[in-house]
Amino acid sequence: MITARYAREIPQRYRLEASRCAQCATVSFPPRLVCPTCKGRTFSTITLQNEGKLLSYTVVRVGSDKFSKETPFAVGIIELKDGIRITTQIADANLEKLAHGQTVRLVFRKIQEDGKAGILCYGYKAIVV
Amino acid sequence: MVGIVGYGAYVPRYRIKAEVIAKQWGADPEAVTRGLSLVEKTVPGQDEDTITISVAAAQYALRRAGIDPKEIGAVYVGSESHPYAVKPSATILIDALGIGPHVHVASYEFACKAGTEAMYVAYSHVKAGEMKYAMGIGADTSQGAPGDALEYTASAGGAAFIMGRERLVAEILFTHSYTSDTPDFWRREGENYPRHGGRFTGDPAYFRHIVGAGKALLEKSKMAPADFKFAVFHMPNGKFPQEVGKRLGFTKDQMEAGWIVPWMGNTYSGSSPCGLAAILDVAKPGDLIFMVSFGSGAGSDGFIYRVTDEIVKVQDRAPKLRQMLDSDKVYLDYGQYAKYRRKIKLNE
Amino acid sequence: MRDAYVIGAGMTKFGELWSNSIRDMFVEAALKAIDDAGVDHIDSMYVGAMSSGLFVQQEHLGALMADYLGVVPMPATHVESACASGGVSFRQAFLEVASGASDIVLAGGVEKMTDGADVTDALATAADQEYEVYHGITFPGLYAIMARAHMQEFGTTREQLAAVAVKNHRNGSKNPNAQFRSEVTLEQVIRSTMVADPLRLLDCSPVSDGAAAVIVASEAVAKKLGKQRIRVAASAQASDTLALHSRKSLTTLNAVVAAAQKAYKMAGKKPSDIQIAEVHDCFTIAEVIVSEDLGFFEKGKGGEAAANGLTSLETGKIRVNTSGGLKSKGHPVGATGIAQIIELYEQLNGKAGARQVENARIGLAENMGGTGASCVIHILEAL
Numbered sequence: 001m002i003t004a005r006y007a008r009e010i011p012q013r014y015r016l017e018a019s020r021c022a023q024c025a026t027v028s029f030p031p032r033l034v035c036p037t038c039k040g041r042t043f044s045t046i047t048l049q050n051e052g053k054l055l056s057y058t059v060v061r062v063g064s065d066k067f068s069k070e071t072p073f074a075v076g077i078i079e080l081k082d083g084i085r086i087t088t089q090i091a092d093a094n095l096e097k098l099a100h101g102q103t104v105r106l107v108f109r110k111i112q113e114d115g116k117a118g119i120l121c122y123g124y125k126a127i128v129v
Numbered sequence: 130m131v132g133i134v135g136y137g138a139y140v141p142r143y144r145i146k147a148e149v150i151a152k153q154w155g156a157d158p159e160a161v162t163r164g165l166s167l168v169e170k171t172v173p174g175q176d177e178d179t180i181t182i183s184v185a186a187a188q189y190a191l192r193r194a195g196i197d198p199k200e201i202g203a204v205y206v207g208s209e210s211h212p213y214a215v216k217p218s219a220t221i222l223i224d225a226l227g228i229g230p231h232v233h234v235a236s237y238e239f240a241c242k243a244g245t246e247a248m249y250v251a252y253s254h255v256k257a258g259e260m261k262y263a264m265g266i267g268a269d270t271s272q273g274a275p276g277d278a279l280e281y282t283a284s285a286g287g288a289a290f291i292m293g294r295e296r297l298v299a300e301i302l303f304t305h306s307y308t309s310d311t312p313d314f315w316r317r318e319g320e321n322y323p324r325h326g327g328r329f330t331g332d333p334a335y336f337r338h339i340v341g342a343g344k345a346l347l348e349k350s351k352m353a354p355a356d357f358k359f360a361v362f363h364m365p366n367g368k369f370p371q372e373v374g375k376r377l378g379f380t381k382d383q384m385e386a387g388w389i390v391p392w393m394g395n396t397y398s399g400s401s402p403c404g405l406a407a408i409l410d411v412a413k414p415g416d417l418i419f420m421v422s423f424g425s426g427a428g429s430d431g432f433i434y435r436v437t438d439e440i441v442k443v444q445d446r447a448p449k450l451r452q453m454l455d456s457d458k459v460y461l462d463y464g465q466y467a468k469y470r471r472k473i474k475l476n477e
Numbered sequence: 478m479r480d481a482y483v484i485g486a487g488m489t490k491f492g493e494l495w496s497n498s499i500r501d502m503f504v505e506a507a508l509k510a511i512d513d514a515g516v517d518h519i520d521s522m523y524v525g526a527m528s529s530g531l532f533v534q535q536e537h538l539g540a541l542m543a544d545y546l547g548v549v550p551m552p553a554t555h556v557e558s559a560c561a562s563g564g565v566s567f568r569q570a571f572l573e574v575a576s577g578a579s580d581i582v583l584a585g586g587v588e589k590m591t592d593g594a595d596v597t598d599a600l601a602t603a604a605d606q607e608y609e610v611y612h613g614i615t616f617p618g619l620y621a622i623m624a625r626a627h628m629q630e631f632g633t634t635r636e637q638l639a640a641v642a643v644k645n646h647r648n649g650s651k652n653p654n655a656q657f658r659s660e661v662t663l664e665q666v667i668r669s670t671m672v673a674d675p676l677r678l679l680d681c682s683p684v685s686d687g688a689a690a691v692i693v694a695s696e697a698v699a700k701k702l703g704k705q706r707i708r709v710a711a712s713a714q715a716s717d718t719l720a721l722h723s724r725k726s727l728t729t730l731n732a733v734v735a736a737a738q739k740a741y742k743m744a745g746k747k748p749s750d751i752q753i754a755e756v757h758d759c760f761t762i763a764e765v766i767v768s769e770d771l772g773f774f775e776k777g778k779g780g781e782a783a784a785n786g787l788t789s790l791e792t793g794k795i796r797v798n799t800s801g802g803l804k805s806k807g808h809p810v811g812a813t814g815i816a817q818i819i820e821l822y823e824q825l826n827g828k829a830g831a832r833q834v835e836n837a838r839i840g841l842a843e844n845m846g847g848t849g850a851s852c853v854i855h856i857l858e859a860l
Contacts, residue, residue, distance in 0.1 A: 009607055014225040030608060036718075056629065056727055058621035059674040060613060064598035067613040069468070069475065070175050075614045077622055077722045085722040087609045092142050092174055092459070100629050108184040108225050109176040110212075111611060116477060120212055122221060123611070125176065 002114050006121055013123035014108070016050060018084060019043035029084045050106040052080035054126070059095050066112055078104055078126050091125040098128070105129045131256045132297035132434065135194025135443065138288040138406035139185035139268075140393065140453040143172040145466045147281045153463040154276050161281060166367020170284035170394025171454075172461055173270040175469055177285065179208040180218045182399075183268045184225050186289040189447035190264065191226065193298070194291045198226050201291065202260025203233040205250055207243025207398045208287075209316070209323070210270045211236050222266075240314055240323075241363055242424025243267060244288070244398035249430050251292045252301055262293045267402035271395060274322035275472050282366055284394025288402035288450075298443055299409065299418070299434040303350045307342035307429045314425030325425070334427045335365065336373055342429035343377045343421045350433050354378035358416035361387030361404035363423035365395045379419070386411055387420075392454050398424075403450060405434075410449040412436040480696045481574040483857065484704035485514025486819040488689035491807030492656040499533050499589035500545045502688035506812075507546050507585055510690035515702055519692070520579035521552045525566030525586035526811035527559050527846075531599040533589050542585070559603035559846030560759060562586060563689065563814025564714075564853035570693040571712045571855075580698050585690035586816070588809035596684050600810070603847040605720040617681055617760065619721050619848045621673035624762035626727035628675070630777065633765065635675060637780030639666035641761040642679050642804055644789050649801020651790075651831035654816075656685050656807030680761040685807035689815035691822065707825050710746070710839075711856040713739035721848045728777075730849035733770040737843075737854055741772075744856040746839065748772035751795055751856070753824050753840040755817035758802040764788075767843055768797060771854075790832055799824060799832045814844035818855060825859035 011017040012030045019031030023040035029048060034041060057076030060067070067073070074090040076098070090098065091109055104126035111123045146169045148158035162168060173182070183206050191198060206218040219234035237243040237250075244267015251263035268287025273279030292301075313334035316323040326334075339362055347353065354360070360379040362370040367390050374384045387404035396403055401422040408418055418434040467473050487509020489502050497505075503524065511519065524538045535541065536555070543553035558565040563586030570584035590596055601610045604619060614622075627633045643663055649655040661679055669679040699705040715735035718724055724731065741747055748771060756771070758764035765779035773795050774782045782788060788797035800806045800820035803813055821840035823829045829837075838859045845852040 009611075010224055012608075013611075014221075015227055056622045056626040058614075058618045058625065058676075059671075060615055060618045061670075061674070062597065062615065062617065062672050063613060064601060064610075064615060065595045066598065070613070073613060075612060075618055075622070077727065087605075087614055087720065087722045088612050089176075091176060092457075100625075107181075108188075109174075109181050110178055111176070112613070120178075120180075121611075122180065122225070125612075 016048040020046050049081040052078045054102045089125045130300045132300035134293035135190040135291040137186045137189025138450045140286040141173045144169045145461045173285035178212045179268045182287040183266045186287045190289040192447045193443040198228040201228045201262045203263040205247035206266045207237040207247035240425035241397045242422040244402040245422035245430035255292045264291045267398040269397035271397040282395040286396040287399035288406040298440045303433040305346040305431045311427035338429040339373045339421045342431040346431040357419045359408045360419040364390035364400045367391045407450040414438045478575040481709045482699040483707045484694045485510045485692035486822045490654050491685045491687035494686040503542045503587040506688035506690040514692035519581045519583045522583040523566040523569045524555045525562035532594045558851045561844045561846035561851040562811040564844030568712045580695045582693050586812040587688035588811040590684045618673040620760040621676045633780035637784040638761040639663045640784040641764045642666045645802040645804040649805025652801045655801045657805045682759045682803035682808035685809040687809035687812045689812040710858040711740040711744035714853040717850045719850045732852035736852045740854040751841045753796045756843045757845045817842035821857045
């Protein structure tokens with residue numbers, strides 16, 4: 001059962017909540033307790049912009065058991081407008097036409113299921129715009 | 130006056146043609162397409178369900194309404210394909226969209242009219258002065274058993290409507306509901322697919338309830354079919370809404386804008402709400418819209434809307450339904466469709 | 478710190494070892510190492526393993542292996558650093574001897590991967606579960622993202638990546654302990670099944686069982702046994718962000734750069750002094766990037782270097798992965814870092830058989846975990 005573990009990440013997965021260091025303004029996603037830049041420990045919560053660019057990607061053709069029925073699917077590293085980088089699936093993608101630098105937007109999709117009877121797990125995926 | 134302050138619809142990219150399904154089951158593709166007046170239907174992606182479709186539609190509705198999500202006092206999602214049997218779809222939606230936690234939510238189910246049910250309750254809350262805004266959503270990844278007539282039409286999509294009192298894009302002038310115990314279509318707990326009464330779903334169910342609600346609505350409003358620019362009814366196939374419109378006195382022209390079913394299929398709870406969204410996409414200030422939904426079991430909710438001057442400001446703020454229906458389509462073959470819709474038995 | 482020496486080594490064959498349990502494999506390798514060293518006891522031991530909990534539902538490997546090796550109540554510790562577990566196990570043994578706390582320490586590593594676990598899922602635990610793996614990415618997928626970025630940035634080609642696999646299979650064909658003792662052609666690599674674009678099956682190290690162990694001893698012990706030959710000239714370790722996406726560059730492994738700097742300094746060597754290197758080629762692209770980050774080649778030239786034979790056993794200016802690497806020798810994760818040390822030990826002792834590099838005196842082993850979030854580097858020198 002992954003319920004508590006899933007619920008903990010909801011602000012990040014559903015709403016892209018990040019932390020901005022009060023001292024040096026470095027943004028961390030997910031939020032951290034120590035700023036990786038200046039070691040500051042005070043933060044404010046911000047919401048990341050849901051648009052960005054595709055930096056690099058792959059098409060997963062052999063997935064773990066949990067994702068094996070969804071292959072092939074694209075996963076990329078996206079740099080959001082705020083400069084934050086995330087790893088995410090690229091949904092509804094034409095796998096032949098993906099390219100570095102493409103503009104993408106994040107949408108809300110189902111990411112995985114905790115087995116047949118467990119909870120459904122949602123979050124962001126990118127789509128090429 | 131209470132009405133719609135923002136609306137949005139969402140349609141998945143995937144499609145399957147009715148003829149492809151017909152061939153799979155040895156039916157005559159041409160006869161099926163003609164008989165149902167249906168070319169193709171939408172199919173949800175493997176990562177899409179009623180919740181993600183609702184979120185996408187609600188995001189567009191928020192964009193058009195331009196309001197603070199925190200001001201929404203209630204969110205109702207109507208669907209016959211809620212991903213959870215127990216756990217409301219809207220709890221996930223409100224956390225995704227930054228609505229709440231001071232908000233009332235519920236999942237509604239009333240076969241194909243759960244969407245208008247959600248809209249009606251949202252409207253009533255605002256009208257009662259309980260809250261500033263309330264959102265009603267109709268969305269489905271409709272169920273149809275393999276080989277059943279429903280499989281040609283059961284499709285995916287949804288529309289969301291934010292009700293309020295200020296800066297309305299469409300006022301709600303009248304409503305009327307018509308309900309009876311009519312066992313035309315149902316799904317028992319634990320069953321995978323719905324069952325239906327075949328031709329019993331026609332006259333005693335679909336036509337009786339829509340005509341019942343429609344006639345009462347015309348009487349209540351003292352309006353005539355000719356007063357309306359647009360009319361939209363529940364669309365289980367291409368033919369039924371045309372026929373019921375005719376019985377009520379509406380013309381093909383009035384029904385054209387909302388008649389999306391030949392390219393979308395029957396989006397169950399999202400059917401007439403998506404039709405309404407397609408109409409709002411093209412409506413002009415002052416236009417009157419006549420809408421009656423139908424849900425098996427059975428009942429109909431009727432609404433009369435009057436489009437306001439605000440409509441032209443919001444139409445382009447989010448994708449339009451016909452655009453989504455006509456562009457970026459990805460066609461599936463039956464095997465892919467069966468996989469996407471989880472109709473293949475797998476090892477756990 | 479005092480000097481430490483590798484005085485004995487032993488390993489199982491790597492491969493699909495259907496009849497061997499995790500404890501059998503470890504004990505086999507450990508006994509071989511003890512016998513090779515000729516010691517009558519050990520003071521302590523380390524067991525490197527990435528994920529025996531997921532692979533065979535067995536944790537607490539330190540005690541288990543001490544028990545089955547018959548050395549209780551000797552201290553025994555399981556160390557984990559993903560795919561760098563073996564290298565870190567060796568470093569712990571080195572530090573324990575170098576510090577003077579012990580004189581004879583066994584550093585081992587083991588992994589049993591073929592007992593039916595979801596290997597892709599288990600290996601992915603080395604990445605960020607919540608922000609990488611949650612989204613369905615696999616390890617081949619993460620390295621594929623790096624490969625595509627490297628191709629985009631430096632023009633590295635599909636053929637250059639394949640050249641790494643061809644070379645390592647050729648080397649592995651000469652290694653009796655290798656999982657794959659067959660050569661492959663460039664064509665075979667390029668046509669093999671796509672795993673995660675652009676990486677194909679023959680770009681990936683295999684799923685393997687195996688164990689490896691070495692004995693690290695103080696100068697006094699080594700001298701007494703007449704084994705004062707292979708000195709640990711440097712041991713260095715570094716870390717990086719766990720998630721690949723958190724790094725400024727997708728084509729440089731900062732932990733490798735940092736550990737290499739420390740290692741070269743400690744050994745008083747420079748990259749051009751290194752004659753043989755065992756590097757962590759879990760995927761072909763990893764060997765390309767690591768060969769750059771170790772300073773063997775200019776950034777962006779690793780692929781070209783491999784394709785031009787600059788790393789080959791036959792024509793290399795620096796021989797990389799003479800053992801066959803993870804690619805051909807096999808990659809029982811926790812054993813890998815130790816097996817790298819064993820290859821250097823054999824080469825520096827002139828006992829590497831058909832793959833012997835003449836006059837090999839200085840060798841480097843680079844072992845890393847995850848997408849390079851952990852890196853441990855050792856330099857061994859023959860006296």
